[in-house]
Amino acid sequence: MTDAIAPFFEATVRTATPLAFAALGELVAERAGVINIGLEGTIIAGAFGGLVAAGAAGVGVGFLGAVVAGMFVAAIFAFFVVTLRADHIITGTAISMLGVGATGTLYRIFFGTTGAALETPTLAPLPIPLLHSIPWIGEALFGQPPITYLLYVIVPCLAWWLRRTGAGLALRAVGERPEAASAAGISPARVRWAALLFCGAMGGLGGGTLVLAQVGTFNEGISAGRGFIAIAIVVLGRWSAVGVSGAALLFGAASALQYFAQAMGWGIPYQFALALPYVLTLIALAGAGERAAAPAALGARG
Amino acid sequence: MTTHTERRSHSWRQLLPPVVVAAAVVGVIVLVIVAGHHDIAQSFQAFWRGSFGSAYAFWSATLVRATPLTLLGLAVALAFRSGVMNIGAEGQFLAGASAASALALSGIGGTLVLWVAVPAAILAGALWAAIAGWLRRRFGVLEVISTLMLNFVAQYLVSYLVRGPLQEPTHVYPQTETFSTSAHLPLLISGQRLHFGYAIALVLALALWWMFRSTALGFRLRAVGAGPAAAASAGHVVVPRVMFTAFLLSGAIAGLAGGVEVTGVTYALYEGISPGFGYTAIAVALLARLHPLAVIGTGIFFGALEAGAAAMQRDAGVPFQFVAVVEALVVLGVIALEWSRSRGEVRP
Numbered sequence: 001m002t003d004a005i006a007p008f009f010e011a012t013v014r015t016a017t018p019l020a021f022a023a024l025g026e027l028v029a030e031r032a033g034v035i036n037i038g039l040e041g042t043i044i045a046g047a048f049g050g051l052v053a054a055g056a057a058g059v060g061v062g063f064l065g066a067v068v069a070g071m072f073v074a075a076i077f078a079f080f081v082v083t084l085r086a087d088h089i090i091t092g093t094a095i096s097m098l099g100v101g102a103t104g105t106l107y108r109i110f111f112g113t114t115g116a117a118l119e120t121p122t123l124a125p126l127p128i129p130l131l132h133s134i135p136w137i138g139e140a141l142f143g144q145p146p147i148t149y150l151l152y153v154i155v156p157c158l159a160w161w162l163r164r165t166g167a168g169l170a171l172r173a174v175g176e177r178p179e180a181a182s183a184a185g186i187s188p189a190r191v192r193w194a195a196l197l198f199c200g201a202m203g204g205l206g207g208g209t210l211v212l213a214q215v216g217t218f219n220e221g222i223s224a225g226r227g228f229i230a231i232a233i234v235v236l237g238r239w240s241a242v243g244v245s246g247a248a249l250l251f252g253a254a255s256a257l258q259y260f261a262q263a264m265g266w267g268i269p270y271q272f273a274l275a276l277p278y279v280l281t282l283i284a285l286a287g288a289g290e291r292a293a294a295p296a297a298l299g300a301r302g
Numbered sequence: 303m304t305t306h307t308e309r310r311s312h313s314w315r316q317l318l319p320p321v322v323v324a325a326a327v328v329g330v331i332v333l334v335i336v337a338g339h340h341d342i343a344q345s346f347q348a349f350w351r352g353s354f355g356s357a358y359a360f361w362s363a364t365l366v367r368a369t370p371l372t373l374l375g376l377a378v379a380l381a382f383r384s385g386v387m388n389i390g391a392e393g394q395f396l397a398g399a400s401a402a403s404a405l406a407l408s409g410i411g412g413t414l415v416l417w418v419a420v421p422a423a424i425l426a427g428a429l430w431a432a433i434a435g436w437l438r439r440r441f442g443v444l445e446v447i448s449t450l451m452l453n454f455v456a457q458y459l460v461s462y463l464v465r466g467p468l469q470e471p472t473h474v475y476p477q478t479e480t481f482s483t484s485a486h487l488p489l490l491i492s493g494q495r496l497h498f499g500y501a502i503a504l505v506l507a508l509a510l511w512w513m514f515r516s517t518a519l520g521f522r523l524r525a526v527g528a529g530p531a532a533a534a535s536a537g538h539v540v541v542p543r544v545m546f547t548a549f550l551l552s553g554a555i556a557g558l559a560g561g562v563e564v565t566g567v568t569y570a571l572y573e574g575i576s577p578g579f580g581y582t583a584i585a586v587a588l589l590a591r592l593h594p595l596a597v598i599g600t601g602i603f604f605g606a607l608e609a610g611a612a613a614m615q616r617d618a619g620v621p622f623q624f625v626a627v628v629e630a631l632v633v634l635g636v637i638a639l640e641w642s643r644s645r646g647e648v649r650p
Contacts (some may be wrong), residue, residue: 034447037389080634084641089387089446091582094633101626108621109338220623228450235447269466275458278451282433285448286441299446 008253008260014214016252017148018043018206022230022238023244024151025202026157030234031162032195033175033188033297037092038077039203040227041099046207047071048103051218052110054120054211062120062212063147063205066290071197073099078196082189085301096227104220123147123213145213147205151245159241171195175295203227232281239294251277266276321640322590326631327607334624343617352613353606362495363612366567369496369577370395372503373559375597376510377552382515384548385527388448390434391556392580393456394427398560400456400463401426403478403571406485406564407468413484420561427557428457428550435549439542445549455581457534461573467573477572484618487566499562503601506555510594523548536649556580578626582608585629588636604629 018261022043029036046066053065075096079284082084096258111118132142162168171191173181213220216285228249236250237243254277258270335345347355353364374391402423405411411418434452437443461476463469470479487498514520522544525533533539559579564571568579586604590596608625615622 037446037450041568076634080637084638085639086637089389090584091637093389093581094486094630097581097585097626097633098579098630100629101536101623103629105621105627108623109334184372225454231447232451244319269462271458271462271465275455278454282437282443282448282451284439285443294444299444300436 004239004263005095006136006139007166008256009137010143011256011259012249013140013144013148014252015255016248017144017151018209018214018247019226019230019233019251020155020248021206021209022129022203022226023248024241025199025206026230026234027237027239027244028158028162028171028195029192029199029297030239030298032171032192033178034081034192035088035092035194035299036074036077036196036199037089037228037231038073038095038099039199039230040079040096040223040225042070042073042200042203043210043227043230044099044103044205044221045073046204046224047222048107048207049204050208051118051120055275059121059123059212063208066204066208066212067201068204070202070207071200074196074203076202077200078193080190082196082258083294087301088299092274093230100221100223101164103218107218107220113260115256119217120211122216122224145209147213148293152161155241155245163239168221172295175232175297178297178300184224185211203230207232229277232278235294236281236284238284250280320582322635323333323632324439326635327628330624330631331620335618335620338620340618340620345614345620348614348620349610351617353610358494359609360614361431361491361607363609364602365496365500367502367608368601369503369566370559370563370576371583371586371604371608372597372601373506373562374556374579374583375590375601376503376506376594377555378583378587379390379590379592379597380523380555380592381395381398381548383527383550384447384545384552384588385530386435386545386548386552387446388431388434388449388549388552389443389446389584390431390452391552391559391579391583392576392578393449393453394430394461394553394556395560395576395580395641396453396456397430398427398557398559399564399571399575400460401557402561402564403468403481406481409476409482411548415485416487416565419485420558421567422565423561424554424558426558428554431549431553432546435546435553438493438549439546456609458571460571460575464572475572478570481565483571483620485565486569487562495567497562497566502562504598506558507594515595519547545639549590582629585633592637612635 021037026036026039046069048060049069050066054062080091081088110293126146128142134136148238162172170186173184174186174188174191178185181188202302207223210222215222220284231242233247233251237247254273257273261268261270261273317437331349332342335342352359354360374395377391377394378388405419405422406415409415430452434445434448438445438449459578464476464478468478470477489503490496492497514524522539525539526541526544532540532543563575568575582604586597586600588599589603611622611625614620
């Protein structure tokens with residue numbers, strides 16, 4: 001049993017990392033009142049942008065490429081949703097389709113049908129001395145590639161920024177009462193554009209992490225629904241940065257559970273483990289009651 | 303007072319969407335072909351051969367592909383017109399396909415098994431949507447998130463079924479065994495693959511058009527879709543109940559689509575049974591401006607696009623993935639056109 005626990009925690013954190021990046025981006029967008037269903041397209045654009053940029057100039061530039069690609073896709077979404085005031089859900093669905101379709105097509109054009117063997121340089125794990133030898137959780141939390149540690153910085157900063165700064169307050173005001181924010185001299189459109197670009201950068205980082213720190217290659221549809229999972233994570237994390245990182249770990253644990261259950265010889269079908277977080281999200285939503293925790297203007301046009 | 307020029311600009315505007323859509327489709331295809339160094343003439347010939355170029359292409363590829371898209375397009379159009387953002391047609395389709403498969407394989411009903419399996423699909427789709435409807439009605443949960451979550455749950459449910467209780471007897475492949483012929487929907491034309499499901503889709507489109515136009519239920523659904531507050535105060539409409547009805551009807555149609563697909567096309571259940579039909583259906587419904595009769599046309603349009611693209615990949619090596627780009631651009635194009643139309647109107 002103990003032999004399986006450390007790898008279980010390690011797989012949990014590894015799976016949770018790209019999800020956490022994307023979900024923190026989505027958190028900021030939703031706090032500004034925009035639900036970005038196009039996140040899936042952002043993530044896969046980041047993954048592809050990361051692949052291309054890393055192939056040209058190494059891993060570091062790869063992450064930059066991932067961020068830029070993610071922001072580009074998010075800018076298309078923002079143009080429609082904020083500037084043209086289009087429906088968030090319909091636009092987001094289209095953006096996700098666009099991201100998955102365009103990267104799949106470009107991948108075939110750039111790398112041909114035999115691209116499966118394509119490998120990209122990856123970010124090596126950087127164990128933190130002492131900390132990574134803590135039993136059970138050391139390897140999981142402190143034996144990861146450096147990009148994971150970036151999250152340990154982002155989460156508290158974001159939590160503080162949202163709660164304690166004027167800009168964070170302005171963002172939340174736009175998500176709760178855009179008219180009131182507008183009356184107070186805040187431009188909801190500008191705040192939402194900024195929030196969505198941040199969301200794009202984080203979604204892109206999530207996709208970049210997937211390719212450049214974990215899988216080491218790209219394949220069509222590599223985002224595999226992570227954008228939608230990230231939306232569930234934001235709900236489950238009750239729209240707070242700390243809650244979101246916890247929920248990301250829970251989703252990570254659920255997908256790690258399938259291997260753990262196999263290793264332990266439990267007879268649970270792995271699909272139940274994979275479906276569990278979605279069911280939990282539904283229960284959490286029902287428990288939240290009357291959308292208590294959600295930003296009041298979430299999904300509203302304009 | 304309508305001036306001559308206004309009327310003319312109105313008809314000009316009406317012509318615009320199909321022109322823009324057609325231009326986007328051709329533009330993307332040309333771009334993909336050129337960028338991939340494929341032969342343009344050969345690619346377009348393949349596209350034509352696969353979609354409209356022969357009777358077989360039209361009846362056995364385009365319309366077979368159009369069947370689930372039309373049914374799901376109707377499901378989405380009904381929900382959206384009623385103000386229900388059901389993006390769970392995919393999951394409801396899978397629920398319907400699973401229920402129909404379970405019954406088709408059980409042998410219940412003997413030679414009349416279809417009379418059990420297809421209604422079961424309808425019921426399963428309605429129930430799957432009812433979960434989201436109930437969460438909305440009882441707890442105020444946004445259906446956008448709940449239906450999306452339920453899509454994933456449905457996907458894992460199918461995965462479990464075809465690797466577990468419904469797996470074929472040798473337990474090698476993740477799929478069910480092929481249904482017996484009594485569980486196959488009749489074909490519409492001998493020698494073609496087009497099945498009875500398409501006739502159902504056409505009748506349903508007519509029925510929904512009539513319902514929205516001429517029935518009290520249709521009026522209530524439209525009223526809620528136009529504005530829940532106004533519907534409640536002016537129209538004496540019980541908004542939550544009407545919305546719940548929209549969930550049920552939309553889910554029932556999507557479930558039917560799933561049942562029709564397994565009994566009319568695949569004759570088996572497997573994991574990739576829907577290549578995202580439920581998401582493509584959003585483009586089908588939007589391009590039709592949520593009008594049930596227009597869904598017939600946009601269903602054929604997207605059916606032909608997918609059938610032609612499949613042939614283009616097979617015969618000319620052009621990647622099929624560009625279809626999703628076209629579908630996305632169609633949706634974004636419709637949004638942009640609607641914006642340009644509403645410009646100048648006073649926004650609430």
